[in-house]
Amino acid sequence: MNTKIRNTPNIVEEIAERTGIAVSTVYAILADRKSCFASRKLKERVKKLADELGYRPNYIAVSLKKGKTGTIGLIVSDMNAETTLGRLENMTKIAHKDSYHIFVACSYNNPDLEDELLREFYYRMVDGIVIAPARFGHESKFLSKLIELKFPIVSVTCIENVDIDFVSTDYFAGGYMAGQHLLEMGYTKPGFLGPEITTTAVKERFEGFTKVLVDNGYKIDDVNVVLVRNETNQEIEKGSDKLLETGVDAVFCTNDRIALLFMKKAIQKGKKIPEQMGIIGFDDTEVGRMSLIPLTSIRQKLAEATTQLYESLKKKIQGQNQPCKMFIKPELIVRESTKRR
Amino acid sequence: MNTKIRNTPNIVEEIAERTGIAVSTVYAILADRKSCFASRKLKERVKKLADELGYRPNYIAVSLKKGKTGTIGLIVSDMNAETTLGRLENMTKIAHKDSYHIFVACSYNNPDLEDELLREFYYRMVDGIVIAPARFGHESKFLSKLIELKFPIVSVTCIENVDIDFVSTDYFAGGYMAGQHLLEMGYTKPGFLGPEITTTAVKERFEGFTKVLVDNGYKIDDVNVVLVRNETNQEIEKGSDKLLETGVDAVFCTNDRIALLFMKKAIQKGKKIPEQMGIIGFDDTEVGRMSLIPLTSIRQKLAEATTQLYESLKKKIQGQNQPCKMFIKPELIVRESTKRR
DNA sequence: CTGAAAGCGCTTACAG
């Protein structure tokens, strides 16, 4: 009975045969095991043969033996945002130092797909998972199950009703900073433009923004707010028109793209920027930086957040499960679009 | 002698014990093997137990057995470009349909790091590799070795002196289309702005561009060309000034970012766009689309290219090694920055 | 139809 169906010729066996030593000795030599006292000459011969025959240690076999795959799964929620690429870059860079490799998959904000991806990563035996959660519908059963199993998993945002560790941008602080900056620049009728408030990240931007206005003597009713149904250009442009009609002299938009579309509309209506209209976005993306009138924005500290997140995940993988719920304040990047003074 | 050091309790063994059947029968049931004629009741009991005990098939063990890991390594050359994210998105999406998962790593255009990443992917037993090659210095020994070994690997660009299969944008055609468009719009003094020509992708853009001008009666010497040392804002702005001084009335830039920086300079110098100055970029990125004066550009057909590349790779993984060297024509996207007529 | 056995390519503990 020979059930041996090799995918490749076994090079280690061949080396053992050719040199007349045991297979396990070959392994010992190739792994530079210190308890291996083969002669220097023999060691060299083995290594040379290995090189000639194109030997590569089978990482899969090692993984099976060690119970660790040296692999981290990253689930992002969309593939458009510059922040996604930033997170990915930071994560691969940091993790590579510890010889981790990164699987990437995207949920497209679809909770069902997210659930499936979590399952797949889990079955593929990744050592840990970093998730940028889908925006809606987090009754994800599998996510809860992973947490219950104490599987190493961390999130880039806080998830409502789910006890997951996270390192998130402090969106409330971001909204507060945006509003404060507009007031400091001397604008007196600040407005808000964004999508309907269905996510915590947007809700907190909004609440931070209104908070600073209230702190400065505004009444909530005095603040002009336009929420658009979705973030298509068309909807945003309609929303911009609507907000412009209210007579605002400054606006905080929930992201840079929305801010730039608003800017275009404002200019079309004859507004001078920043003199007659201050505009501030969120995320500090290249579109804002490259704009003919460079955009003031709130920058998330992605590198710092990713590092913290990674360290937390690494500890979990190593079996130390310290809770980690952390918010990181973003920073204000002042550019032309708000420089009234 | 007990060398059994489990990482986890073996759930399959436990199920076998509890139900009084053999381990291999449990596997047969869990895999829904058709040659398995256990009673329906037994099957259900086994599956329920598996569920309760949190059984997951160990993908690593399966991989070891099958000699395939269901994994593709993607090496990108930088983490800034929108095209990188586009490729990544397309690749994960397509590959996921065949249950492949994607490892992502970045060479940062560093050939040594690229070499290392190729090695790592190879050792990690990925089934295939997709590479966006580092821009310079392709004497990469390991890449050549992989090709020699007929390891499944494909590239997003043609690599000089390396016999690798690829699906690339036809940059020459792109340059040609750009020049043709400027002429058709009635511009008469077209110029070129880009980095020093050290890569094929830039060289071909340039050659396509000059070709169409020559085809239309221009002499090479009549074409104003400014090449900048590197792509920092500062260098590009200096280059823009220099090109503006030559009296060009239109310019083809090797990418959208350069085009927008040039646009800003041209506007500062009082040029009306597109009336007095036509500007065309490359890559059709969001910065160009979102610009106050939307940018005409050349769009790479990334989705199509990635699909072709994936299909070629898949065949290689399956053992059919058909050569695949393919150029895909990009498309012209006309926006405001060249609409003179 | 069921189940014991061999094997995927390694590592580890241990007998000689």
Add this chain to the structure above:
DNA sequence: CTGAAAGCGCTTACAG
């Protein structure tokens, strides 16, 4: 110091 053996968790071919 070397090497045979057992095991990681699965699958496959085959004996009963």
